[in-house]
Structures are given as C-alpha cells and as structure tokens.
Amino acid sequence: MLEYAFMQRALLAGIILAVALPLVGSSLVLRRTSMMGDALSHCSLAGVAGGLVAGVNPVLGALVACVIASLGMEAVRRHLPHHADVAIAVVSAAGAGLAGVLSSAKGNAGGLDSFLFGSIVAVSEEDLALVAAISVAVVVLALVFRHEIFLMCMDEDLARASGVRVTLVGAALAVAAGVIVSVASRIIGSLVVSSMLVLPLVGAMQVARGYRRTLVVSALVAVVSVVAGLACSYYAAVKPGGAIVLVCLGVLAVLALVGVASGRSSR
Numbered sequence: 001m002l003e004y005a006f007m008q009r010a011l012l013a014g015i016i017l018a019v020a021l022p023l024v025g026s027s028l029v030l031r032r033t034s035m036m037g038d039a040l041s042h043c044s045l046a047g048v049a050g051g052l053v054a055g056v057n058p059v060l061g062a063l064v065a066c067v068i069a070s071l072g073m074e075a076v077r078r079h080l081p082h083h084a085d086v087a088i089a090v091v092s093a094a095g096a097g098l099a100g101v102l103s104s105a106k107g108n109a110g111g112l113d114s115f116l117f118g119s120i121v122a123v124s125e126e127d128l129a130l131v132a133a134i135s136v137a138v139v140v141l142a143l144v145f146r147h148e149i150f151l152m153c154m155d156e157d158l159a160r161a162s163g164v165r166v167t168l169v170g171a172a173l174a175v176a177a178g179v180i181v182s183v184a185s186r187i188i189g190s191l192v193v194s195s196m197l198v199l200p201l202v203g204a205m206q207v208a209r210g211y212r213r214t215l216v217v218s219a220l221v222a223v224v225s226v227v228a229g230l231a232c233s234y235y236a237a238v239k240p241g242g243a244i245v246l247v248c249l250g251v252l253a254v255l256a257l258v259g260v261a262s263g264r265s266s267r
Contacts, residue, residue: 006121006122006123007121007230007234009123009124009125009127009128010120010121010123010230010240011226011227011230012128013120013123013127013128013131013187014120014187014188014226014227014229014230014244015223015226015227016131016132016135017131017135017180017184017187017188017196017226018196018200018219018222018223018225018226019135019139019219019222019223020134020135020138020139020180021180021184021193021196021197021200021222022196022197022200022201022204022215022218022219022221022222023138023139023142023215023219024138024142024173024176024177024180024197025037025196025197025198025200025201025218026142026149026153026201026214026215026218027149027152027153027173027177028177028197028198029198029201029202029205030153030154031077031152031153033073033077033085033088034197034198035085035088035089035092036070036073036088036177037177037181037193037194037197037198038092038194039069039073039088039089039091039092039095040066040069040070040095040177040178040181040182040194041095041181041185041190041191041193041194042091042092042093042094042095042096042099042190043062043065043066043068043069043091043092043094043095044062044065044066044095044181044182044185044190044193045062045095045096045099045103045185045190046065046094046095046096046098046099046102047061047062047063047064047065047066047182048061048062048099048185049061049098049099049101049102049103050065050098050102052102053102058186059182059183059186062182062185062186063178063179063182063183065095065182066177066178066179066181066182067174067175067178067179067182068178069091069095069178070174070175070177070178070181071171071174071175071178072087072091073087073088073091073174074170074171074173074174078167078170119186119187119189120187120188120230120240120241121233121240123187127186127187130183131183131184131187134179134180134183135180137176137179138176138179138180141172141173141176142176142215145169145172146211146212148164148165148169149169149173150211151164152164152166152169152170181193181194181197184196188240188241188244189241191241192241192242192244192245195245195248196222196225196244196245196248199221199225199245199248199249199252200218200219200221200222200225200248201214201215201218202252203217203218203221203248203251203252203255203256204216204217204218204220204221204255206252206255206256206258206259206260207255207258207259207262221248221251221252221255222248224247224251225244225245225247225248225251226244228247229243229244229245229246229247229248230243230244232247
C-alpha cells in the first residue's frame with residue numbers, strides 16, 4: 001500500500017487531521033455543542049457550492065461559510081445559552097438547503113460530490129502542505145490556551161472570574177473549528193469530518209481520566225481509525241471516508257466495553 005506516493009500523502013494528511021480534529025472537537029463535546037460539527041459540515045457544502053457558482057476556489061468558499069457560521073453560532077450560544085441547540089439546528093438546515101439549491105446551478109453536483117465523501121487518496125503536495133499548516137496552527141492554539149479552554153468547558157462564569165477572556169477565546173475556538181472543518185471536508189469529506197470531531201473524544205472518555213489524558217487518547221483513537229480505515233479501503237476497495245468512520249465506531253465500541261469492565265466509563 002505504501003509503495004504508492006498517493007497513499008503516502010493520504011496517510012500523512014489523515015494522520016495530521018486525526019491529531020487536530022479531536023482537539024477542536026473536545027471543546028464542542030465538553031460544552032455540549034457536538035452537533036456544531038455537523039452544522040459546519042453542512043455549511044462547508046454550501047460554501048463549496050457557492051464558490052463553484054461564483055467561479056472561485058471552492059475551499060475558499062467553504063472556509064468563509066464555515067467561519068461565518070461558527071462565529072454566528074458562538075454568538076448565539078453566548079447571548080442565548082438556553083437556545084444554542086436551536087441556533088445549531090437552524091444553521092445546519094440553512095447550510096443543507098443552500099448546498100442543495102446551489103449545487104443545481106451550472107451543473108455543480110459533480111464538484112460537490114468530492115466534498116461530500118472526500119478525496120483523501122487524491123491529496124496533492126499542495127493540499128498536504130495546506131492541511132499541515134492549518135493543523136499545526138490549530139494544535140498550537142489548543143495547547144497554548146489549554147487551561148483557558150478547560151475552564152471555559154467546565155464553567156464559563158468561573159473562567160471569567162479567573163481572568164480568562166471568554167469572548168476572545170470562544171471566538172478563536174469558533175474560527176479554528178470553521179477553518180479545520182472547511183479544509184478537512186476537502187480531504188476526508190463533509191459527511192465524515194463531523195464524526196471525527198466527536199467519536200474519538202467520546203471513545204477516549206470511556207477509558208481516560210483527566211483532560212490531558214483524554215485529549216491524548218482521543219488523538220490516538222483518531223490516528224488508529226485513519227490508518228486502519230485507509231488500509232481497509234485500499235484492500236477492500238471501499239470509500240476511505242466511510243471505512244474510517246466505521247473503524248472509529250468499532251474502536252469506540254471496544255473502548256466502551258473496556259470502560260465498563262474497568263468501571264471507568266463516563267456517565
């Protein structure tokens with residue numbers, strides 16, 4: 001499998017995203033906004049379709065759409081915390097509807113399909129460099145502000161009283177989520193990226209204790225899922241994105257059983 005250059009690039013891109021996505025997903029899961037990833041994946045499709053209609057780079061269209069949507073949902077969540085789930089549902093529906101309408105213009109459905117299921121085996125060296133640069137920026141952000149993010153996830157009032165700039169850090173997390181989702185949609189697909197934001201962290205929560213250990217285990221779960229999923233897709237001739245998600249679900253099931261057996265499973 002690794003004797004082919006395209007599989008080497010696919011593996012590298014997948015591993016890089018597998019490290020970055022759970023770091024972003026941790027804040028979504030712990031703040032009980034995990035469906036935000038699904039809403040952003042829909043918005044990325046709308047941005048791609050809009051970019052194809054406007055004749056610009058579809059990745060740029062997805063980036064703009066995801067950042068605007070993530071900042072909007074973060075603003076609603078902050079000012080109307082009891083209605084945050086409604087805002088996510090509205091944005092998700094709007095993204096799906098716009099993607100459907102815009103994809104029919106000028107025959108853009110074919111271009112949209114590559115973002116639905118991803119094209120990780122078609123990653124170019126330029127794509128790999130872009131993924132690496134953005135993922136490094138996301139990882140640095142998550143590591144530098146790890147204490148602030150943890151406090152915000154546990155109790156925003158406590159974080160604010162402790163001197164954390166909650167609005168600034170929340171906006172930075174929203175932008176990071178929008179950027180990484182828009183780029184990951186191009187590589188592993190919009191239908192897969194929301195799963196990779198949530199499932200590795202949920203699996204890690206079954207066996208790991210402590211915020212730092214949970215992040216490390218979630219990254220390991222994501223990396224294993226990507227490597228095993230790519231191997232399954234290569235030898236079984238199936239879609240890489242679907243194989244990665246199914247492997248991740250299998251790992252989650254195993255970790256849940258281990259957590260139950262050891263008495264560490266999270267409630």
